[in-house]
Amino acid sequence: MSAGRNLVVAQSGGPTPVINSSLQGIAEAARDLGAIGTVYGARHGIEGVLREELLDLSAQPAEEVSLLRFTPAAGSIGTCRYKLKSGQDEDFERVIEVFKAHDVGYFLYIGGNDSMDTANKIARLAAERGLELVAVGVPKTVDNDVGDSEFQLIDHTPGYGSVARYWMQMVQNANEENAGSCPADPVLVMQAMGRKIGFIPAAARLADPRREMPLQIYLAESPCTLEQLADQVNDQLRRAGRCLVVISEGFDVGELGEMKDSFGHTEFGSSKLTVAQVVVNYLNQAGLATKGSARGNVPGTDQRHAMAYASPVDLDESYCVGRKAATLAAAGEGGFMATILRNPGPYSVRYEKVPLSDVANSERSFPAGWIAESGYDVTDDFLRYARPLVGNDMVGLPLVDGRQRMTRFAPIYAEKLLPAYVPQADR
């Protein structure tokens, strides 16, 4: 074990198939760099810090760490939706206390814009409290909503390439069924994640770059009424006899009875009705232009944990951005997010740093110019952006007795040195 100060890494928000690749990059770089002591993974994100549940990643077998590449979602150390809110000073103070008790000199936070903000706040408070803490952010979200709309803070978020590949392949396969089983089931509605930002449903176009399928893509950014949507679907039915509809979970179809998560974001997965269901019901009630009926698929969280569709490019980049973050930390470069920027020319990227505060204060939207004139498609410019992110190959998964072999960490935790603590929001 190195004599350097210790590192805590935590994950926040929804998982991705590649979030653990970043974790692997951090753990392996920290080991290689020598400057860093023990690497701890906070169990269930910042809640694990508050509760002083710090899994010792340095003590885990190298094989388990390397299997993180093939382990989706956040099962290894866990994530959370717990938000350190302004005004919850006790929580912030507790984080500093825990870091002090465990000689934590490095804090790496894997997450989206909100998490970059939190990391920034913790770093500032640490400085006020006399704790030298290097806080570095690691981008992650399937939605590709981190950073700015000009792609200058980050080109794309780790996680997005894999869900894009998911949609590319799923729609290809769905098209085979739709082509083969019409006229009985001429309309298939598929609901995509991404809240109010359209990168995920847009990726369905990767299944059919030449526009040979009767595919319509409805982004939240390009709203229309259910009546318009039905007209467009029926026009497609008259032309092609069938229609594939990809629709964002955030497309406005009226009241769904959504629940909110602790970030205040709408939780579409636990709403009382889904967008796909509303559309299917509307189409079936209004009656289709051809015989048969509409049906809906809501793959839900499978989009962000189906390891079989992980993009090899996404996996590699997630790993590298994790390594970059650890390298920044070891060099004392706090207050930054490790980022991925695209080079001009044939696809390649470089790993850089951008100020956490810039990311925290930025907002990305789906470029208006990437929405096609029809309103229910995306342009070739989008395809040129997204195509390299899904890679060329599928990732071979390690299997044991037919099942996926995933990381299983031994329950080796840092000794609890402080009194028990209940996070403020849980009281």
Place this chain on the structure above:
Amino acid sequence: MSAGRNLVVAQSGGPTPVINSSLQGIAEAARDLGAIGTVYGARHGIEGVLREELLDLSAQPAEEVSLLRFTPAAGSIGTCRYKLKSGQDEDFERVIEVFKAHDVGYFLYIGGNDSMDTANKIARLAAERGLELVAVGVPKTVDNDVGDSEFQLIDHTPGYGSVARYWMQMVQNANEENAGSCPADPVLVMQAMGRKIGFIPAAARLADPRREMPLQIYLAESPCTLEQLADQVNDQLRRAGRCLVVISEGFDVGELGEMKDSFGHTEFGSSKLTVAQVVVNYLNQAGLATKGSARGNVPGTDQRHAMAYASPVDLDESYCVGRKAATLAAAGEGGFMATILRNPGPYSVRYEKVPLSDVANSERSFPAGWIAESGYDVTDDFLRYARPLVGNDMVGLPLVDGRQRMTRFAPIYAEKLLPAYVPQADR
């Protein structure tokens, strides 16, 4: 081209990832056997026969035929839900007319119990009308509901092993997210296909044969009230902090506003509400025993067209049962379904024939002894039955420019020799 009489193959009902493997087996065996003339694929099942839309499979490049192994669903020649009903004599007479006009001596029907019945009726009518027609059935259904409950007519249906593999892997991946993202999303409800028969939801247990996950499986055959279900989920939450629920689309949760297909089967995919949604809403309304909320995934048709999860065993067997059917046909053994029977000892199968009428009159149910005492799990006997069907490996898919390479047949059709015809049900 051989001088033998021609063969028509048609697909019926819902597709599977391996239905085209059977088609490949038929096409390649017919070519190898020599006794058979041209192989025609009826476009969209029996409707293609009625409309005289006969795709010439013998004229297709061998490469496209061999790619059928990696082409899911029924996009290649198409399937239908059109049922030749008793009393629709005109339809039956038209089939015979078309077969006579195209010198069809062999009719191979890929489908479930209903299709075996139809094949049998056509064979009998052909005999009455002086047409020598060898009709052979080829089993297919993801539900595994063909044949008898004693597994004597068939051990398992081609298609089932692949959807079983889908559930094995999907639940493994879902468990990673559920473990990692609780406490925020402690309950994930996943809806499985299979109408009223529980083989598909049961396959979720393959993800966790040692019962280490907090997984509950609700089969239609083991009903309970929503209140009981919620109690069981909440007990699991108290024990494990989280719960994975797999539930059959046919589980009785009250009125869903289902539509019926032309076989009279409930079409769960186009109902006004899904079982998963009803369960999620009930759990969230009643309130969970832990903090957080329930959410639902409804993968829908993806279960039966996701090629990435195809079982290699299922692919091989589907191919072989197709070859067996063609071989039976060439030998003049009409009135049979080619079938798969399991040998005693370590897993192996043999391909046999069983009378179509036996299959048509049989009904399979999920063995009561395979439902666990709790009512929401299956037993190890089920696992011993199902485990070999999913195989040990994942199937490598051919990709071109990152996308799946699938069969694309050239539009080479038999010349239309008869007046146009509108199927009776479509008038």
